[in-house]
Amino acid sequence: MRGLRGRPGPVGAFGTPARPPLPARPRTARGRLLVVLALAGAVALFTATVPLLRDFFDLRVYYGTVHTWTHHGGRIYDYRVPGTSYGFTYPPFAAVTMLPLAVLGRHAAIALSLLVNLAALGVVLRVLAGSRWRRHGWYRWSLALCGLALFEPLRDTVSFGQVNLVLLALVLVDAWLPSTGRGRWAGAGVGLAAAVKLTPALFIGLLLLAGRRRAALTATAVAAAATALAVWVDPGASRFYWTEALWDTGRVGRLDYVSNQSLQGVLARLGEPGRPLWATAVLLTLCVWVWRTRRAAAAGDWTAAFALTGAAACLVSPVTWVHHLVWLLPCFAVLVRAGRPRIAGAAYAVLCSSVVWLWFDDASGPGGFLGSNLYTWITLALLLGLPTGQPAPVRLPLDRSRSATAPAPSPESPATTAVPDQSESPSGAPDAAAATGAAVADGDFARNPSSEPTGSTRPAAAKPQSSNVRASSYTASPPPC
Numbered sequence: 210m211r212g213l214r215g216r217p218g219p220v221g222a223f224g225t226p227a228r229p230p231l232p233a234r235p236r237t238a239r240g241r242l243l244v245v246l247a248l249a250g251a252v253a254l255f256t257a258t259v260p261l262l263r264d265f266f267d268l269r270v271y272y273g274t275v276h277t278w279t280h281h282g283g284r285i286y287d288y289r290v291p292g293t294s295y296g297f298t299y300p301p302f303a304a305v306t307m308l309p310l311a312v313l314g315r316h317a318a319i320a321l322s323l324l325v326n327l328a329a330l331g332v333v334l335r336v337l338a339g340s341r342w343r344r345h346g347w348y349r350w351s352l353a354l355c356g357l358a359l360f361e362p363l364r365d366t367v368s369f370g371q372v373n374l375v376l377l378a379l380v381l382v383d384a385w386l387p388s389t390g391r392g393r394w395a396g397a398g399v400g401l402a403a404a405v406k407l408t409p410a411l412f413i414g415l416l417l418l419a420g421r422r423r424a425a426l427t428a429t430a431v432a433a434a435a436t437a438l439a440v441w442v443d444p445g446a447s448r449f450y451w452t453e454a455l456w457d458t459g460r461v462g463r464l465d466y467v468s469n470q471s472l473q474g475v476l477a478r479l480g481e482p483g484r485p486l487w488a489t490a491v492l493l494t495l496c497v498w499v500w501r502t503r504r505a506a507a508a509g510d511w512t513a514a515f516a517l518t519g520a521a522a523c524l525v526s527p528v529t530w531v532h533h534l535v536w537l538l539p540c541f542a543v544l545v546r547a548g549r550p551r552i553a554g555a556a557y558a559v560l561c562s563s564v565v566w567l568w569f570d571d572a573s574g575p576g577g578f579l580g581s582n583l584y585t586w587i588t589l590a591l592l593l594g595l596p597t598g599q600p601a602p603v604r605l606p607l608d609r610s611r612s613a614t615a616p617a618p619s620p621e622s623p624a625t626t627a628v629p630d631q632s633e634s635p636s637g638a639p640d641a642a643a644a645t646g647a648a649v650a651d652g653d654f655a656r657n658p659s660s661e662p663t664g665s666t667r668p669a670a671a672k673p674q675s676s677n678v679r680a681s682s683y684t685a686s687p688p689p690c
Contacts, residue, residue, distance in 0.1 A: 268370025400431025
């Protein structure tokens, strides 16, 4: 190929013209600092004006439930946030883990929630970035954190005071442990996460598909032990949850609400909430998950196997609120590692946009069907098309019979690591994905229509709750903080 003056132009692989070089990043530390400060200011302006904050609504549920239970003789599943019909919906072990809230005031509880979520995010980024996390440098990490602050599932998780990020960190650590020589503890994080919330239990299936039977047994034993502990602490609450509350999806919220970005949510918005059709969709999704995950595990691509499982869990769960989609973060690590930062950036940008809320009032018609379920379509596309089988210099021991080492990488097959050692990516929007691959009284917490538990940029509609109509005296007359 000839340049403008007859000189050979840049040529890429297979004789195709090379891509034009990306814009150079600032060459000086001062220039990079100015870029980061400008971007941080823009992100702060966006988050302060565009998305409505959640006012730690879910933390209010946890806080009020624990205080009712420990200080006022109330029952875990009777509590309702004053002025709403929302109460505790997790297994009883989750309430046990939240007992430290019983000795905290409202401001201390908010501070603790922020610190725990920040620590969990640090663990997630560290594990996904792998042993070469330092190579990204402070500049790329700063850009990534600005990008993460825009990610709607993440910002809602923090603003609600939710636990999704903590569960993601627990499960990710299980993917990291074998590479550190501490594989005997692998599975414990999955077990704890599954005892707090049922969705992560799908990762036990991942361990079985990957041939890691010991880790799967550990996860099952830990989940069973944690559940037994909750039975010992509060037998009545455990009995009610496992026999009644678990099967009553109305306790969580309205299935057709636009924030429910699961397969069940899609069907409910179509007016087809029946269980047979949903069960068929779930079965087909799980078949695709098994097929793709087995291939990723056989190739030693543990990061992709984990990412596929997170996407599948979001799809098959009856209720997947937007803030549950933090489980998709590893998918962006896989896309960037596979050399597809533009796809990662485009999908990430959509998940930052809150676009599904445009159909909050009316999701009818072809436009409503496509737009109101857009996050579900992204999740489904990731499950179907996420790249797997990336070469790795060191592969995790997927079972006891396999070798713990792998052949050294060749120049034709650049080295990447199955557990999340990621290469650098261009700066800009995909950098967020690169670095990820890289109340007692309700008055104590500000309440407005945007603080409903599934709202994002619009107030939540009224949702049917549990058929259990018992209410604690705490709800009617909350004690002073």
